[in-house]
Amino acid sequence: MTDTPTKTAAAKPAHRSGFAAAAREFVLIVVGALIVSSILRAFVGQMFIIPSESMENTLLVGDRVVVEKITDVKRGDVVVFEDPGGWLGAEESGQKRGQVGRFFEVVGLLPDSSHGHLIKRLIGMPGDKIECCDTKGRLLVNGQPLEETSYLYPGDAASQMEFQVTVPAGRIFVMGDHRSASGDSRVHLQDVDAEGGNPGDAAFVPLDKVTGRAILVVWPAGRWAKLGVPDTFKSVPAAAGPPPAKPSISLTPPPK
Template sequence: MTETAIKEPANSPRSGLAAAAREFVLIVVGALIVSSILRAFVGQMFIIPSESMQNTLVIGDRVVVEKITEAERGDVIVFEDPGGWLGAEESGQKRGSVGRFFEVVGLLPDSSHGHLIKRLIGMPGDKVVCCDKQGRLMVNGQPLEESSYLFPGDAPSAMEFQVTVPAGKVFVMGDHRSASGDSRVHLTDTGAEGTTPGDAAFVPFDKITGRAVLVVWPASNFSKLGRPDTFKNVPPAVGPAPAKPVIALTPPPK
């Protein structure tokens, strides 16, 4: 007796269901691949974990971070911890393996674990000082008018300083200055790979994830994150950026 294979008719319901299932799987896999690529090279979403950027951003806001354009003065940027910056209140809660998978493929906003978000104040070579006679922060001699984003009641800085930003790094500050562990707090710290006090106060370019450009959730907080006009008036640095930061914890001449 010979065996004969039983073939489903090409137009049978079972073969049509199998084809639809294969097509669905291919669509899902393709969507995950595209989403992962977009997250890696174009942009991703982060959850705000702390109050350091209030009232520009509040705890629980979902922000879109784009990775295509270079960050400039005035931008709100997301970056990896440069080393020793993060306390429990500044770092988002780390998700489990399943949640992390959905973060990686872009289906969940990043929990912000290991990342911070601040405003970029000084580029390499910039001299950032606090403060002038009116109590304003100055960059390259130009005072900043920060009332449009500074937390109500906060001074531009409670501590006085003069710094020149080193090559390859930026100086950042939170908009809620009295509740932000930003570059100022680390002006006497030595980084993990550094030997000079203050090395840890500046964020290397390769640690910057991207520019925060949009608050998308909750809907009541939907807004665009632009670059404040005051930064348009800041002149270029007067000279090349030094290899090491130049730091003085004293007020500028007034």
Template sequence: MTETPTATKEKSSHRSGLAAAAREFVLIVVGALIVSSILRAFVGQMFIIPSESMQNTLLVGDRVVVEKITDVERGDVIVFEDPGGWLGIGESGQKRGSLGRFFEVVGLLPDSSHGHLIKRLIGMPGDKVACCDEKGRLTVNGQPLDETSYLFPGDAPSAMEFQVVVPAGKVFVMGDHRSESGDSRVHLSDVGPDGGDPGDAAFVPMDKVTGRAILVVWPASNFSKLNVPDTFKSVPAAASPPPAKPSISLTPPPK
């Protein structure tokens, strides 16, 4: 028995319908990946916390959302690329393979944080950051900071004394777990990755700042919003324009 023309047309129509559905599905997936990649590049992305340097604000393994739209300010928790020579074994996340990296790029996996650090922004360009005053407090432009809301329990604001003026185009950062953080203080005598003067490596270039962390989203038990602590609202503006080169002194400020 031979097929009737009607049956042949029905099978052909069925195959055409499946092909059209498959093409539509592929277009939807590709479009979603493109949109996800654009959002990751220009709006925000997720990072995994790799170290203890921001405890107890952020714990190892926390997933944080980092937004890239608004400008960063004093008190923000920021993610940035390694300025050069900062990353130790425990500070950088584990690098994923090619497939994992692809899913990171398209925004389907949180960034492993490889090559990035996360700290609190303490000083903007032109700010004078010093430690410590007569009560053992960190000061910014002469204003003492009350860091009890975020500083790791038992930690001092800084075990080392210093006075710095942040240069143009850079910021000064510190971890909330000061005794476990390789932050700007640790590099105040280091030469930058491209040479230069001692201390150049201590300040993070603004163009290496990925964005500010705004939410802890996982694990669910740690869900929280990351706000600027109230103490930073009392910090006055810098007394003068930021210098081209940092001013660094490893001596205590006048008491």
């Protein structure tokens, strides 16, 4: 008597098992990629969309910029920071995405809509004295005039508002490149910050609210460019002394 060959039932389950294993591996790869992307966004860098005209023509509305979070910020950097309290109007704040959009922002698959953030140029570090303006209409930082024509919006003055300030400890002084259309530190020199305190406290951005420095314009493709520190900031001397605990503010011009 001969045995008749029998069909094994193993082929189909093996196929299903192989498909399930591949599906599990794919899910693990996707989840791993999202985790890595989220970590990079949190600690290394992320992309932001420019929401307003305050940094024209360096940055235009709708530009996508890469912001890195590893390097300490310095004078002349273009910096992104959280609203220190009462700075943002509707025209300055990016449009808030829905839950799905926010998820893709958090995991780094969409550029940040910039909701709740601002972007300006860092003019003064803690302890710096900033004055407007000298006899030629130039901003002074620690007594050194800034030559701002390389980045200042065409036709704009360094500032229409006169002031002398010393930046307090743990804070920075920022200004937009489009000075006539920027609600920056100058505008808040008589405001009280969100926690209360002295008039003018709100003008100085806490360093712990700084997200990072913008280093690249990556979109639109035709506007790809590096963002660095203008040469004029390289000649600014160090602050004359340690930063004060409270800001020094005078809404008068410096001695001519």
